[in-house]
Structures are given as C-alpha cells and as structure tokens.
Amino acid sequence: NVAATGRSGVVLWGHRPEHVAALARERENRAALPGLPLAAGVAPSADLASVAAASVLLGVVPAQAMREVVRRLAPHVSPGAVFIICAKGIERGTRRFMSEVVAEELPQAQIAVLSGPSFAADVCRGLPTAVTLAAEDEELARRLCELLSTRSFRLYRSTDLRGVELGGAAKNVLAIAAGMAEGRALGASARAALIARGFAELMRLGKSFGVRQETLMGLSGLGDLVLTCGSAQSRNFALGAALASGEAPLAATHGKLAEGAFTAAALVEMARERGVEIPIAEAVDAILTGRIDVDQAIEALLMRPLKAEA
Ligand SMILES: NC(=O)C1=CN([C@@H]2O[C@H](COP(=O)(O)OP(=O)(O)OC[C@H]3O[C@@H](n4cnc5c(N)ncnc54)[C@H](OP(=O)(O)O)[C@@H]3O)[C@@H](O)[C@H]2O)C=CC1
Numbered sequence: 001n002v003a004a005t006g007r008s009g010v011v012l013w014g015h016r017p018e019h020v021a022a023l024a025r026e027r028e029n030r031a032a033l034p035g036l037p038l039a040a041g042v043a044p045s046a047d048l049a050s051v052a053a054a055s056v057l058l059g060v061v062p063a064q065a066m067r068e069v070v071r072r073l074a075p076h077v078s079p080g081a082v083f084i085i086c087a088k089g090i091e092r093g094t095r096r097f098m099s100e101v102v103a104e105e106l107p108q109a110q111i112a113v114l115s116g117p118s119f120a121a122d123v124c125r126g127l128p129t130a131v132t133l134a135a136e137d138e139e140l141a142r143r144l145c146e147l148l149s150t151r152s153f154r155l156y157r158s159t160d161l162r163g164v165e166l167g168g169a170a171k172n173v174l175a176i177a178a179g180m181a182e183g184r185a186l187g188a189s190a191r192a193a194l195i196a197r198g199f200a201e202l203m204r205l206g207k208s209f210g211v212r213q214e215t216l217m218g219l220s221g222l223g224d225l226v227l228t229c230g231s232a233q234s235r236n237f238a239l240g241a242a243l244a245s246g247e248a249p250l251a252a253t254h255g256k257l258a259e260g261a262f263t264a265a266a267l268v269e270m271a272r273e274r275g276v277e278i279p280i281a282e283a284v285d286a287i288l289t290g291r292i293d294v295d296q297a298i299e300a301l302l303m304r305p306l307k308a309e310a
C-alpha cells in the first residue's frame with residue numbers, strides 16, 4: 001500500500017493463486033490485515049512474469065523462504081532492477097544474511113534493505129513511523145527514499161547495509177526474551193533492563209561485523225528493538241509470552257511467523273565463531289531447542305557474574 005501511494009500499477013505477486021484471487025476479489029487480506037483495504041493502485045497477480053517490467057521490487061516473504069522466492073523470480077528480473085529486502089532474519093544452515101542470499105540468487109539486481117519499527121497493521125492504517133533504507137550506493141538509497149517515502153512512512157537512508165540487516169534480524173530474537181519476561185510478569189523494570197542488555201549484545205555483535213554503531217542506535221536497531229520488545233502486537237514477543245506460559249516451542253507460534261525462532265540458532269553460532277557473548281540470545285536459542293526451560297534461563301541470566309557494564 002505504501003508503494004501504491006500516489007501511484008498505480010504496483011504488482012503484488014503471491015505464491016498461492018487462490019490467495020491472490022481472493023485478494024483481487026475482496027481487495028483486502030482478511031486473514032492478516034482485516035478491515036484494511038488494498039490501495040487502489042495495487043494489482044494482485046500469481047504470475048511471476050508480471051514482475052518483468054518492474055524496476056523496483058520489494059521482497060516481503062519469510063527470511064527462510066527468500067532464497068526459494070528469489071530463485072524463482074530470477075529469470076523474470078531485468079538487469080539493473082532494484083531488489084529491496086524487507087525480511088528480517090538470517091538463513092538457517094548457511095548463516096547467510098538476506099543480502100548475501102539475494103546477491104547469490106539474483107546477481108543482476110541492485111540490492112537494498114528496508115528495516116525499522118513498522119508493524120504492518122500500523123503502516124496500513126496510515127499511522128506514522130520511520131524506517132531505514134540501506135544501499136551501498138548512497139545515490140541509490142537517496143533515490144529509493146524519495147520514491148517510497150510518504151507523509152506517514154518516512155525513510156531515512158543509510159549505506160550500512162549489513163548494520164541495518166543485523167539490527168532487524170537480532171531484534172526478533174531479543175523480542176522473544178522480552179515476551180518471556182512479560183509472560184512471567186517480571187515487571188517493567190526487568191523489561192527495560194532486558195532491552196538495554198539485549199542492545200549491548202547487538203552492539204558487541206555489530207562491532208565484530210564492523211558495522212557502524214550509529215546504525216544500531218538507529219531505527220533498524222534500537223528503534224525496532226524497543227518496538228518489538230514492548231508490544232504484544234509483535235509475533236516474536238507473543239511467542240516468548242506463550243513459551244513462558246508453558247506452551248511447547250512448536251505450538252507457541254500459533255501458526256504465525258516468528259522470525260526470531262529461526263534466526264536464534266544462526267545468531268548464536270555467528271557470535272560463538274567471533275568470540276562474542278550474547279547470553280540473552282543464547283538463552284532464547286536454548287529454550288527453543290529444548291535444552292533448558294524458561295525458569296532455568298531466568299536463573300542463569302540472574303546468576304551471571306557481575307561485571308562492568310560495557
Ligand atoms: N508483518 C510485519 O509487521 C512486518 C514484517 N516484516 C518482515 O517481513 C517478512 C515477512 O513477514 P510477513 O509479511 O509478516 O509474513 P507472512 O507470514 O505474512 O508472509 C508473507 C508472504 O510470504 C508468503 N510466503 C511464505 N512462504 C513462501 C514461500 N516459500 N514462497 C513464496 N511465498 C511465501 C506468504 O504466503 P502464505 O502465508 O500464503 O504462504 C505471505 O504472502 C518477515 O521477515 C518479517 O520479519 C518486517 C516489518 C514488519
């Protein structure tokens with residue numbers, strides 16, 4: 001809808017023809033965004049070839065599906081087209097960032113990443129927010145920000161692509177921990193402490209990747225961390241709360257996408273490889289894989305040796 005603000009002919013491709021047909025008929029995604037109509041300029045299509053004329057594509061699929069989707073898209077994407085990654089996650093197994101996945105599968109495209117505090121329902125309602133758009137080429141980032149910004153959806157540009165995607169991926173894992181604290185009624189002070197210590201983990205990890213600290217202090221790092229660690233509207237936060245109330249990891253997502261559940265293991269492995277301590281993310285991964293329970297995780301975090309804050 002944002003892309004179709006003041007514009008027509010925005011193709012919305014989806015992989016399920018029946019879902020695409022329902023979207024075209026009802027002009028609304030009744031399951032995911034009930035009561036929020038599709039913008040008039042959006043044309044749903046199940047035909048991959050319909051993206052061939054596009055000079056800018058937005059990839060809004062689960063991170064673990066990105067490679068498959070981009071591989072299918074590749075024969076239809078024109079050389080020089082821009083592919084904007086909207087997924088927030090790291091590929092399991094390969095531990096590739098989304099920009100690496102897309103570069104491997106879509107070498108003809110220019111890559112950008114869009115990330116920041118932006119619940120789809122809020123954005124669709126026209127509520128104001130600001131996000132970061134990163135591309136290595138600053139001129140491209142500037143052009144895309146101008147193309148896609150609206151009065152209520154403000155894009156700030158960055159050339160720190162890796163920093164932006166790291167912030168978006170890591171905040172989902174940390175939001176699961178915040179949801180657990182909420183589920184166990186640990187209180188507002190604990191939540192604030194968790195956000196601050198989670199942010200310290202993100203900063204340490206970011207340093208090991210050579211990303212800019214300012215990026216992580218910005219919309220796609222701290223901004224999205226505060227949003228998702230503070231709202232039950234977040235599916236990652238809701239997963240944490242469900243785990244804390246005793247639900248099993250597989251059932252606790254309630255069929256919804258919680259990216260942090262897939263990214264946690266990759267994040268922990270990357271941190272270990274770099275000798276970076278990320279105890280909150282590690283606790284989330286250990287709970288998701290059934291190695292410890294929520295009580296043991298809380299106990300372990302509270303019993304960590306006292307040290308300097310940094
Ligand atoms: N929702 C939000 O508020 C925000 C989400 N994001 C990020 O965007 C990404 C997508 O999230 P969201 O849109 O909520 O997720 P959804 O679960 O709604 O999935 C998005 C779309 O991807 C489709 N899809 C799933 N698997 C595949 C596949 N293998 N091949 C092709 N299409 C597929 C889904 O179709 P179907 O379900 O019918 O299979 C759906 O149409 C995530 O990484 C998320 O972190 C970022 C900011 C905000």
Ligand SMILES: O=C(CO)COP(=O)(O)O
Binds near residue numbers: 088224235237257
């Ligand atoms: O990334 C998001 C908002 O910025 C959406 O968060 P969830 O995927 O946890 O719902």
